[in-house]
Amino acid sequence: MSGSKNINIAGIDLGTTFSAMAILNTIGKPEIVPNADGERLTPSAVFFDEDNGGIVRIGIEAINSRHLNAERSVRWIKRHIGDSNYHKTIDGKEWSAVELSSLILKKLKQDFAAVHGDIDSVIISVPAHFDEIRRKATMDAGKMAGLNVIGIVNEPVAAALYYATTRRVSGNVLVYDLGGGTFDVTIMSTHGSNMDIICSQGEHELGGVDFDQKVLEILQQNYRDKYNSELIITDEDRANYEDEAEDIKKTLSRRSVARKMLYGPAGSIKIEITQQMFEDSIAELLSRTDLLLDAALAEANMTACDIDRIILVGGSTRIPVVQKRLEERFSFAPEITINVDECVALGAALHAGLTFQREKPNSLPAGIANGLKDIKLTDVCNHSFGTICAPFDSKIGSRVIRNQIILKKNTPLPCEVSQTFYTMNKEQKKLEVTVTQGEDAAAEYVNIIATHTIDLPPGRSAKRPIKVTYSYDVNQRMHCKFEDVESGKVHELDLAIDKDGKLLETAEKEHNNQLEALKIE
Amino acid sequence: MVKMSDGYNLNLFLVLTVQAGLLYLFVRSLIKPASVSVVLTNQEEKNLHAKHLTVDLALTIACAGKKISVLQLKVIKNYIEKDIAPKRTSEKIAYYLKLLSYYFFISPDFNQCSLISKQIFELLNFAGRYDILDFCMRLVCADDVVTTKQLVLLKDMAEQLEIENERFRLMLGKIIPVSKYEVNDIEIILGITSDMDAEETNSLLGKEYVKWNARVTNSTPQIRKQARDMLEIIAKAKSQFTH
Ligand SMILES: Nc1ncnc2c1ncn2[C@@H]1O[C@H](COP(=O)(O)OP(=O)(O)OP(=O)(O)O)[C@@H](O)[C@H]1O
Ligand SMILES: [Mg+2]
Numbered sequence: 001m002s003g004s005k006n007i008n009i010a011g012i013d014l015g016t017t018f019s020a021m022a023i024l025n026t027i028g029k030p031e032i033v034p035n036a037d038g039e040r041l042t043p044s045a046v047f048f049d050e051d052n053g054g055i056v057r058i059g060i061e062a063i064n065s066r067h068l069n070a071e072r073s074v075r076w077i078k079r080h081i082g083d084s085n086y087h088k089t090i091d092g093k094e095w096s097a098v099e100l101s102s103l104i105l106k107k108l109k110q111d112f113a114a115v116h117g118d119i120d121s122v123i124i125s126v127p128a129h130f131d132e133i134r135r136k137a138t139m140d141a142g143k144m145a146g147l148n149v150i151g152i153v154n155e156p157v158a159a160a161l162y163y164a165t166t167r168r169v170s171g172n173v174l175v176y177d178l179g180g181g182t183f184d185v186t187i188m189s190t191h192g193s194n195m196d197i198i199c200s201q202g203e204h205e206l207g208g209v210d211f212d213q214k215v216l217e218i219l220q221q222n223y224r225d226k227y228n229s230e231l232i233i234t235d236e237d238r239a240n241y242e243d244e245a246e247d248i249k250k251t252l253s254r255r256s257v258a259r260k261m262l263y264g265p266a267g268s269i270k271i272e273i274t275q276q277m278f279e280d281s282i283a284e285l286l287s288r289t290d291l292l293l294d295a296a297l298a299e300a301n302m303t304a305c306d307i308d309r310i311i312l313v314g315g316s317t318r319i320p321v322v323q324k325r326l327e328e329r330f331s332f333a334p335e336i337t338i339n340v341d342e343c344v345a346l347g348a349a350l351h352a353g354l355t356f357q358r359e360k361p362n363s364l365p366a367g368i369a370n371g372l373k374d375i376k377l378t379d380v381c382n383h384s385f386g387t388i389c390a391p392f393d394s395k396i397g398s399r400v401i402r403n404q405i406i407l408k409k410n411t412p413l414p415c416e417v418s419q420t421f422y423t424m425n426k427e428q429k430k431l432e433v434t435v436t437q438g439e440d441a442a443a444e445y446v447n448i449i450a451t452h453t454i455d456l457p458p459g460r461s462a463k464r465p466i467k468v469t470y471s472y473d474v475n476q477r478m479h480c481k482f483e484d485v486e487s488g489k490v491h492e493l494d495l496a497i498d499k500d501g502k503l504l505e506t507a508e509k510e511h512n513n514q515l516e517a518l519k520i521e
Numbered sequence: 522m523v524k525m526s527d528g529y530n531l532n533l534f535l536v537l538t539v540q541a542g543l544l545y546l547f548v549r550s551l552i553k554p555a556s557v558s559v560v561l562t563n564q565e566e567k568n569l570h571a572k573h574l575t576v577d578l579a580l581t582i583a584c585a586g587k588k589i590s591v592l593q594l595k596v597i598k599n600y601i602e603k604d605i606a607p608k609r610t611s612e613k614i615a616y617y618l619k620l621l622s623y624y625f626f627i628s629p630d631f632n633q634c635s636l637i638s639k640q641i642f643e644l645l646n647f648a649g650r651y652d653i654l655d656f657c658m659r660l661v662c663a664d665d666v667v668t669t670k671q672l673v674l675l676k677d678m679a680e681q682l683e684i685e686n687e688r689f690r691l692m693l694g695k696i697i698p699v700s701k702y703e704v705n706d707i708e709i710i711l712g713i714t715s716d717m718d719a720e721e722t723n724s725l726l727g728k729e730y731v732k733w734n735a736r737v738t739n740s741t742p743q744i745r746k747q748a749r750d751m752l753e754i755i756a757k758a759k760s761q762f763t764h
Contacts, residue, residue, distance in 0.1 A: 085742070131738055287763065291759055398648065438739075440735065
């Protein structure tokens with residue numbers, strides 16, 4: 001399977017709690033690549049060695065070291081990726097979420113190389129609801145780790161891709177992905193290996209770690225009730241009991257009651273947590289999964305009756321009440337046959353194969369090409385993209401700043417949409433344009449992902465047309481075109497994911513003076 | 522305590538009582554909102570009158586369910602100086618006394634709020650009314666806690682000013698951090714009313730959920746926090762209504 005002549009095409013699932021990697025074998029089938037310890041999943045945890053500043057431990061060792069020195073360890077980095085304010089300081093160096101993620105990816109790359117040699121092309125998966133900034137940050141982490149990242153794929157899409165290539169399916173499929181830190185629901189229509197994504201909805205902070213916290217709260221309360229004292233005093237205690245809580249949660253997926261001895265600072269306590277107690281504690285979090293499900297169905301213009309199958313993805317779907325609620329809602333049981341924690345990496349490898357085939361059809365080994373030949377995937381745009389403009393609000397009696405959506409969420413890819421805007425003032429010399437991402441009409445509720453200044457010819461009257469065109473390609477890359485219709489002058493803006501990361505900061509500073517630039521009729 | 526048997530002390534007591542009574546009457550006259558005695562035709566006069574009324578409204582709302590804070594007094598003082606700017610010193614002093622009286626003798630008549638709002642409605646166009654509701658929301662928000670009584674008054678104010686419910690809740694979501702609410706009143710925050718059936722409630726919760734869920738990754742930290750808090754309230758409401 002390996003060998004220098006072969007091309008190594010891989011997929012990586014960079015998870016909140018666990019990461020996994022898969023390779024396409026010689027006949028184009030994806031296989032999980034175990035890490036150096038022989039494990040198929042690697043905990044997404046980082047630990048900076050205390051004795052040797054040059055050593056960083058990734059995976060299970062990092063999890064264990066965390067109990068001894070929590071200060072030097074980091075987990076759940078994915079929750080912070082794309083957040084420029086997040087830093088972890090170790091020995092005076094500030095580590096960003098991108099840098100920390102790149103350490104995990106480097107470990108995966110290294111373990112892969114020990115068996116298969118270098119990776120030629122890789123695709124990393126992200127939650128469907130990740131915005132442009134988070135997608136770019138994930139790609140940057142890959143590049144920083146020395147990977148040739150040829151694209152990004154949505155986790156539920158990857159899972160569905162793997163699913164569709166392993167069995168015959170047709171009809172409307174709902175992918176329910178409840179992992180360690182995020183939750184995504186994707187609805188698609190399938191006919192054999194033809195898959196059309198219809199829509200996705202996701203929650204950024206809902207997953208196994210939140211369920212662990214609820215169990216932890218029960219432990220802390222029990223301890224308080226018995227000893228009138230706190231169970232957790234140090235960060236190391238917290239690390240320890242977080243893992244105990246996860247353990248209890250997992251036990252409750254198999255049994256109706258979990259028992260544990262806790263040795264706290266004021267004395268020991270025997271804890272007994274029942275499935276019912278656990279389910280009550282996560283009731284509100286589960287309500288959110290219901291709300292998201294409703295939102296996805298509404299967006300797809302469907303009801304529960306229109307869904308033919310449900311695929312479960314992510315470790316948290318092993319929780320019995322999660323499955324039970326789905327069964328009650330849809331009147332049939334979700335499919336739990338595939339490996340819920342591996343299918344994303346496996347699908348990402350398939351996606352990498354498809355992307356490679358599209359970009360370099362002649363370089364792809366015949367065996368792999370043959371394995372991929374029947375798959376056809378139509379993805380959609382995951383967010384709406386727009387621009388800030390200043391239309392006249394007749395009720396308020398003045399212009400109001402508004403976000404005008406140009407490219408609508410869930411438009412099949414590739415796509416291109418144009419809208420015409422008009423300049424506001426006579427003799428207007430400059431036009432500052434803004435590219436936004438988000439669904440809101442209120443400008444403060446959307447994120448500005450780029451700004452651009454266009455010089456206009458002198459001596460113009462007001463209300464001159466500017467044609468704005470947004471396009472989004474199958475590799476999830478966005479392209480913007482601003483055309484001054486009268487002079488024919490075109491300004492192009494490529495929001496390729498490798499664009500300078502500082503773009504956003506300047507965009508925010510300029511927020512106020514560019515708002516007035518455009519107007520809509 | 523005053524000993525009644527002691528003649529000297531009794532005299533002092535009477536004097537003090539009369540003084541306190543006079544002061545009280547004076548303060549009550551300050552608290553009483555300015556009413557429209559003449560028909561105003563000039564828009565500028567109308568605007569100014571609406572601003573005077575706004576001060577009364579703002580002071581009353583700030584006192585609802587809690588004591589007005591020094592910070593809130595400052596907000597109103599700024600409003601008076603910037604937007605009303607009384608030129609005569611005597612008028613200014615009267616205003617300051619009014620502010621102080623609300624600080625020391627809080628017993629405003631909350632029933633007045635509807636009435637004052639109605640008067641403002643007659644005086645101003647939509648944009649002007651919108652600005653006044655915005656001001657009162659920001660004033661309430663200048664303190665750490667926003668009481669339910671204040672929310673009820675703001676809601677009533679919006680109704681009298683004919684600012685639609687949808688817009689009212691949009692303003693509320695933007696201006697007041699959920700973490701400041703004394704109690705999370707889902708009727709006001711989410712617009713769920715007791716006469717809605719399960720389907721209506723679910724659809725409303727669904728809409729609010731989608732809106733706030735999309736804001737969880739906003740680039741402004743305050744908006745992110747607000748979105749997270751709102752999702753919690755929505756989830757709580759959802760589990761209440763489905764069980
Ligand atoms: N038997 C089980 N019962 C309950 N939870 C489980 C079980 N097995 C695993 N989990 C939970 O599943 C989560 C890990 O799932 P998974 O590997 O799919 O997530 P991830 O890919 O790391 O996260 P994400 O996709 O959200 O970024 C952990 O929180 C773990 O505790
Ligand atoms: Mg995952």
